[in-house]
Amino acid sequence: MDDLSCNLYFLARVLVILIPLLLASLKLRTTMRKHKPRLPPGPWRLPVIGHLHHLAKTPLIHRALADLARRCNAPVMYLRLGELDAVVVSSAAAAGEVMRTHDVAMATRPMSATVRATAAGGLGIAFSPYGERWRELRKLSAMELLSASRVRSFRAVREDEATSLVAGIAAAACPPGGELVNVTARVAASVSDSALRAMMGERFERREELLETITQVLKIGTGFNMGDLFPSSRLVAAIDGTVRIAQAMQRKLFQLVDYAIEQHRERRSGPSAATDAEEDEHLLDVLLRIHVEGGLGCSLHEPCKILGYDVLKGTIVLVNAWAICRDPKYWDEPEVFKPERFEEGATDFMGTDFHYTPFGAGRRICPGIAFALANVELVLAALLFHFDWHLPPGVTPSELDMAEEMGVTLAASRKFQIKFIPFSKRCKGGDNPRTGTPVTVVDVLAELP
Numbered sequence: 001m002d003d004l005s006c007n008l009y010f011l012a013r014v015l016v017i018l019i020p021l022l023l024a025s026l027k028l029r030t031t032m033r034k035h036k037p038r039l040p041p042g043p044w045r046l047p048v049i050g051h052l053h054h055l056a057k058t059p060l061i062h063r064a065l066a067d068l069a070r071r072c073n074a075p076v077m078y079l080r081l082g083e084l085d086a087v088v089v090s091s092a093a094a095a096g097e098v099m100r101t102h103d104v105a106m107a108t109r110p111m112s113a114t115v116r117a118t119a120a121g122g123l124g125i126a127f128s129p130y131g132e133r134w135r136e137l138r139k140l141s142a143m144e145l146l147s148a149s150r151v152r153s154f155r156a157v158r159e160d161e162a163t164s165l166v167a168g169i170a171a172a173a174c175p176p177g178g179e180l181v182n183v184t185a186r187v188a189a190s191v192s193d194s195a196l197r198a199m200m201g202e203r204f205e206r207r208e209e210l211l212e213t214i215t216q217v218l219k220i221g222t223g224f225n226m227g228d229l230f231p232s233s234r235l236v237a238a239i240d241g242t243v244r245i246a247q248a249m250q251r252k253l254f255q256l257v258d259y260a261i262e263q264h265r266e267r268r269s270g271p272s273a274a275t276d277a278e279e280d281e282h283l284l285d286v287l288l289r290i291h292v293e294g295g296l297g298c299s300l301h302e303p304c305k306i307l308g309y310d311v312l313k314g315t316i317v318l319v320n321a322w323a324i325c326r327d328p329k330y331w332d333e334p335e336v337f338k339p340e341r342f343e344e345g346a347t348d349f350m351g352t353d354f355h356y357t358p359f360g361a362g363r364r365i366c367p368g369i370a371f372a373l374a375n376v377e378l379v380l381a382a383l384l385f386h387f388d389w390h391l392p393p394g395v396t397p398s399e400l401d402m403a404e405e406m407g408v409t410l411a412a413s414r415k416f417q418i419k420f421i422p423f424s425k426r427c428k429g430g431d432n433p434r435t436g437t438p439v440t441v442v443d444v445l446a447e448l449p
């Protein structure tokens with residue numbers, strides 16, 4: 001074979017290999033373009049950190065996300081947060097698609113490294129992946145722990161705690177003391193005691209430690225620590241240190257719960273056990289019974305579309321309920337305190353109106369609604385009934401610092417000091433017109449619908 005034939009033969013062989021490859025790559029590109037997901041819009045991003053720099057202005061992430069969504073005019077917005085893909089939902093219509101239309105696909109909560117450490121990998125109901133185990137836990141909550149009849153059974157505990165709260169404030173507020181009262185701390189302690197007594201039947205000896213640990217867990221579990229955003233990097237996790245702190249907290253929580261179980265078991269087997277009425281069953285008894293009797297997988301995020309945009313498998317979907325609750329599209333003067341906006345009862349808070357979802361919605365809606373309402377309603381009604389509330393001298397309502405603190409739940413960053421003036425008749429133990437006896441918190445309860 002001469003040189004020319006040799007070259008032509010070589011060229012032909014190259015072409016025979018290249019042309020199919022080129023055609024295949026062209027076809028792949030056309031197919032990919034045709035099937036390229038239509039991701040939601042988002043702001044400009046940087047390498048490595050993605051969109052994190054847009055959130056650096058404030059530690060209050062919900063505010064930064066709301067601001068960004070508004071500026072991008074994006075009720076559904078895509079963000080790359082370090083190594084994580086996230087979609088932020090900031091409108092009621094999109095929230096409805098997440099929590100109703102795609103309820104099943106969204107039913108496994110994302111678990112950041114910090115949450116994984118504090119929640120022991122998702123053993124409890126709140127972070128258990130959607131599946132058989134979660135269904136069992138949910139059934140247990142609905143039928144045994146948080147049912148309407150169980151919540152009713154703790155009525156005496158609630159009334160007792162509310163009475164102590166009112167008495168404590170009255171003692172501090174009545175002359176000659178007449179001091180300012182830290183209402184945040186007092187209400188938090190009272191509601192916690194009520195919940196702990198419902199769980200164990202007694203005040204927990206190590207209550208302060210337990211409440212402090214829970215408060216810390218709620219503060220660090222937001223999912224926005226550096227270790228959460230770069231989960232594959234051991235270096236970032238080591239420098240950030242939050243996961244290590246979370247592990248220590250989880251150990252502490254388990255220790256405290258073990259202690260509570262032991263204390264409860266001892267009490268149940270002690271001399272008073274025989275006199276305990278059968279209906280005197282607390283939440284810990286129910287759990288221990290089920291543990292003895294026996295009883296008690298993971299389905300992930302399918303890809304789906306929200307308002308026409310593709311949300312890919314593995315994406316974290318954040319419904320910014322805070323932003324939706326402040327959207328003038330749904331609320332008249334959203335930043336103004338107007339309790340009368342709820343008077344007609346036109347807005348549902350049980351997960352059907354997606355512009356107001358304080359308890360969430362869909363499959364993972366809060367199962368503790370009845371328990372929560374019974375406590376909140378009584379405490380608020382008792383304090384409003386017994387006292388006139390005043391701000392500390394010289395402070396006007398517009399000067400009140402209403403800023404919130406970042407955490408799993410958003411609490412006011414500042415403790416509220418209130419001057420409580422007992423309504424004089426009630427302060428002196430005035431008469432209940434029906435019974436002729438002093439008005440008590442039980443009378444307040446009776447007035448409730």
Ligand code: HEM
Pocket residue numbers: 125126127138146357358359360361362363364365366367368369371372373376
């Ligand atoms: C005013 C008080 C409360 C509020 C505002 C509240 C709010 C919420 C919210 C927003 C969720 C997430 C729902 C979702 O993902 O769609 C939730 C979940 C949950 N809440 Fe509450 N909650 C309150 C009180 C309680 C109480 C008193 C209990 C128990 C005694 C409780 C137990 C739970 C549990 C176990 C979950 C996780 C449910 C699951 O993942 O299946 N909550 N709560």
